[in-house]
Amino acid sequence: MNTKEETWTGYLRPDGRQGIRNLVLVIYTVECAQYVAHGIAEGEPASHVIGFPGCYDNAYAIRLLLSLARHPNVGGVLSVGLGCEYTQPARIAEVARQSGRPAEWLTIQDTGGTAESIARGRELIGQLARQIRHDAKRTSMTLADLTVGCECGGSDGTSGLAGNPSAGAFFDRLVDAGGTAVIEETVEMVGLLPLLLERGANAKAREQLAAAYAKIEAYARSVRQHSIAPGNFAGGLTTIEEKSMGAFVKSGSRPIQGVIRVAERPPQPGLWIMDTVPDGHFMQFGYTNPNDSEGIMDLLSSGAQVNLFVTGRGSVIGSPISPLIKITGNQKTYRRMKGDMDFDASRVLAGEITLDQAGEELRDLVVRVAGGQASKSEQIGHREYFIMYKHQDTPSRTDGCRG
Amino acid sequence: MKNCFRVHPDDNVATLLEDAEPESVNIIPAARPVKLNQPVTLGHKVALTGIAAGGPIIKYGIRIGMATEVIHPGDWVHLHNCASLVDERAATLDAQTGQPTDTPYE
Numbered sequence: 001m002n003t004k005e006e007t008w009t010g011y012l013r014p015d016g017r018q019g020i021r022n023l024v025l026v027i028y029t030v031e032c033a034q035y036v037a038h039g040i041a042e043g044e045p046a047s048h049v050i051g052f053p054g055c056y057d058n059a060y061a062i063r064l065l066l067s068l069a070r071h072p073n074v075g076g077v078l079s080v081g082l083g084c085e086y087t088q089p090a091r092i093a094e095v096a097r098q099s100g101r102p103a104e105w106l107t108i109q110d111t112g113g114t115a116e117s118i119a120r121g122r123e124l125i126g127q128l129a130r131q132i133r134h135d136a137k138r139t140s141m142t143l144a145d146l147t148v149g150c151e152c153g154g155s156d157g158t159s160g161l162a163g164n165p166s167a168g169a170f171f172d173r174l175v176d177a178g179g180t181a182v183i184e185e186t187v188e189m190v191g192l193l194p195l196l197l198e199r200g201a202n203a204k205a206r207e208q209l210a211a212a213y214a215k216i217e218a219y220a221r222s223v224r225q226h227s228i229a230p231g232n233f234a235g236g237l238t239t240i241e242e243k244s245m246g247a248f249v250k251s252g253s254r255p256i257q258g259v260i261r262v263a264e265r266p267p268q269p270g271l272w273i274m275d276t277v278p279d280g281h282f283m284q285f286g287y288t289n290p291n292d293s294e295g296i297m298d299l300l301s302s303g304a305q306v307n308l309f310v311t312g313r314g315s316v317i318g319s320p321i322s323p324l325i326k327i328t329g330n331q332k333t334y335r336r337m338k339g340d341m342d343f344d345a346s347r348v349l350a351g352e353i354t355l356d357q358a359g360e361e362l363r364d365l366v367v368r369v370a371g372g373q374a375s376k377s378e379q380i381g382h383r384e385y386f387i388m389y390k391h392q393d394t395p396s397r398t399d400g401c402r403g
Numbered sequence: 404m405k406n407c408f409r410v411h412p413d414d415n416v417a418t419l420l421e422d423a424e425p426e427s428v429n430i431i432p433a434a435r436p437v438k439l440n441q442p443v444t445l446g447h448k449v450a451l452t453g454i455a456a457g458g459p460i461i462k463y464g465i466r467i468g469m470a471t472e473v474i475h476p477g478d479w480v481h482l483h484n485c486a487s488l489v490d491e492r493a494a495t496l497d498a499q500t501g502q503p504t505d506t507p508y509e
Contacts (some may be wrong), residue, residue: 156445156446157418157419157445157446157447157448158418158420158445158446160410160463161408161410161418190489190490191465191466191467191488191489192465195465217489220489220490224491224492225492226487226489226490226492226493228490228493229501230496230500230501230502230503231501232501233481233482233493233496233500233501234500234501235446236418236419236444236445236446236447236448236481237446238448238460238467238468238480238481238482238485238487239460239467239468239485239486239487239488239490239493240487240489240490240493241465241466241467241468241487241488241489242462242463242467242468245462245463245465245467246463312446330445330446331421331445332445349408349420350420
């Protein structure tokens with residue numbers, strides 16, 4: 001194995017976290033503020049937008065917003081509300097400030113209308129952008145300083161043979177280099193309990209994995225929906241069991257350290273599973289993993305500075321906050337959507353490269369992107385996001401207390 | 404000859420690596436070629452052995468479903484002849500396209 005040490009220069013935040021991008025994050029706190037938030041961000045290239053559409057707040061959504069406000073790639077925060085919703089823009093700015101990040105907030109009703117709020121927001125975002133550019137402390141980073149998430153979507157029969165195994169080969173290298181890897185999509189681990197338990201690093205991890213597995217079984221039965229879509233079937237996947245095995249391969253082969261929940265940072269490096277599934281007594285409130293962007297938001301909440309996205313059928317999405325690197329194992333998809341794909345894993349199936357070589361190449365690509373090279377979706381400007389109502393107990397599944 | 408891939412030695416299906424007509428296809432890693440009974444497209448599965456109705460469909464070395472009718476070597480294996488053991492809704496999907504048939508649009 002190649003053990004050469006790759007380094008690049010990142011951004012050291014006042015709270016000690018290390019980012020690979022230096023962004024102002026605009027966070028809107030209700031759908032009514034969405035247009036204004038995007039209008040503000042249009043004036044500032046080093047800014048991204050996320051937001052929560054609901055008027056009534058939700059503990060999960062607040063935890064997610066606060067984790068993203070303090071994400072390593074975020075240098076400063078501007079939160080934008082309408083003024084009558086439950087979620088409080090001032091509180092979000094306050095939490096960001098406590099982490100040492102400069103932060104401002106405004107409500108549209110107090111500022112004026114659309115035009116006045118966009119104008120005021122642009123003044124604030126301009127100041128924040130100048131401040132984080134000026135104050136940015138640079139730091140040397142290696143793979144050991146990186147958390148990388150991986151999601152798959154638009155999966156087909158090639159995803160489990162080439163795309164996800166390539167991501168897994170990279171994850172093994174990341175973990176061996178002292179880095180952190182996170183996958184979620186526990187709803188795509190159906191039928192894999194024995195395999196999960198085999199991979200658990202210790203008794204506690206195995207216990208967490210068994211609990212997460214019991215939850216997805218009950219969840220899928222309760223909502224009568226497994227995580228498999230028409231395009232998966234059209235792409236050759238016949239059952240959720242088949243899709244699950246192909247999806248889980250992206251975890252690679254290293255031990256699973258345990259299960260974290262949304263907005264929780266992995267307590268130590270290594271491979272982690274994130275449980276993003278709503279908790280039992282709130283199951284009536286809808287689906288988990290309603291789309292790929294929602295899963296990526298959850299992965300971001302772990303602090304992932306880079307995310308991989310494996311797609312067989314082809315997807316064009318990107319992500320705010322952290323670069324998304326898109327991988328396909330389907331040669332037809334790669335040719336048809338070359339402008340959107342960062343990595344052609346179909347070469348593994350064509351016998352042109354080995355899985356080991358794919359893992360090496362992906363590592364080199366991640367290092368280049370971490371060092372500043374824009375991924376395809378970053379170049380194009382894709383920044384899809386999706387934050388929804390969801391109910392999860394916090395801080396841990398076992399103590400039964402709802403935060 | 405076109406290729407299909409068998410992930411695990413216990414598998415009774417293999418995945419097509421390109422679109423194929425009813426023709427003999429090569430199995431990777433090396434095994435006896437199988438003749439397809441229908442066209443099978445990239446990413447879809449072909450049966451390598453005969454499978455009795457109710458018998459397990461094995462891929463990645465695990466059971467990914469159950470045969471809902473007799474499957475012959477060379478048959479395309481998909482929603483029309485293989486069912487999940489857990490996913491109740493999948494049984495209602497269109498066997499060719501996987502599209503839902505149980506959601507009213509008006």
